[in-house]
Amino acid sequence: MSKLSLRALNRATLVRQWLVERQGFTALEAIEHLVGMQAQVPLSPYVGLWSRLVDFDPSELAGLLEDRRAVRGSMMRATIHLMSSRDFLAIRPLVQPCMDREIYQNQTYGRKRLEGLDMPAVLAAGASLMASSPQTAVQLRDALGPLWPDREPPSLAHAVRCLLPTIQVPPRGVWGKGGNPAMSTADLWLGSPVDPSPSIDAVVLRYLAAFGPASVADAQAWSGLTRLNEVFDRLDLRTYLDASSGRTLYDLPTIELPDEDLPVPTRFLPEYDNLLLSHADRNRWIDDAERQRLLLQETLSRGSALYDGRAAALWKLVRQGKKSAILEVEPVTKLPRSALDALEAEGNQLLTFAAGGAVTTEVRLIG
DSSP: OEOOOHHHHHHHHHHHTTTTSOOOOOOOHHHHHOOOOOOTTTHHHHHHHHHTTTTTTTTHHHHHTTTEEEEEEEEEGGEEEEEEEEHHHHGGGGHHHHHHHHHHHHTTGGGGTTTTTOOHHHHHHHHHHHHHHHEEEHHHHHHGGGGSSSSSSHHHHHHHHHHHHHHEEETTTTTTTTOOOOOEHHHHHHHOOSSSOOOHHHHHHHHHHHHSSHHHHHHHHHOOOOOOOOHHHOOOOOEEEEETTTOEEETTTTTOOTTOOOOOOOOEEEOOOGGGSSSEEEEEEEESHHHHHSSSHHTTTEEEEEETTEEEEEEEEEEEETEEEEEEEEEESOOOOOHHHHHHHHHHHHHHHTTTSSSSEEEOOOO
């Protein structure tokens, strides 16, 4: 069994994430190749696609959402993801165990708060409300609360959001627009129920195509599912050995790995980009000690920048009205001058994309 260093894993995943060379595919093709994109920050997928595609235009993704060819809804790890509509219908049933845990093990909304509740009746009431029009969480609380006065309205609304295949409808997530997150369901918004016979095998293969080589634990971290060992066991996969941890890694037998010394460009990733969240062992991107040193709240509110394939800095776009935009870039480790120059150069390109209407722009290196 061949051994793979962290650098080899880093390069292999960067190539299949389209972060070594921008690709000429459509936004819809990219979203499906990546098996969805993290999207609880509504506009973050636009930056993720800009970093991966040639001449990406935000109006392309906005059009996909408005035409209902793509949607934002609760998916892997019970978090909001941007998916193609057909992937949402195909994959959403598979991640239902994540949604169940989010409800019944949630200390804020679930556990004893839902004991003895007629959940089918709650979900039917929520679906009926959304059939009249998309509903915000506040609207669901206000409508469901009086029907179950002995229960906490936020718990009722949260149950509807997670246990039904809900979608956040536009204008939420549309470039240049905004609005409170209002929900509908897959059958109402897309005119189709979720797939009654989804294939977890197909999803695991697609995960490896976008994030591999990876371990079973990695796939479980990405999906939020458990007991995937049996899925890996029945698939025809190539195996490697992680040289740093001794774990068994799996990959598609048709994919050849790039040279581990492959030069890679500096890239900016949005908040919560799945590249950095989709492995149980994230050492291919950032050392554990370095990651644990960072304040969680600070990292969640900013995007990440890759230098030489590693998470080297955090960034945040600060607007001062419509006239000025500053890209604050803070290295998380000591970097050479060449790295800072590369971050500044790519940062200026990001400003052109994300703040093109500003009269003045600046990349400001902090620290």
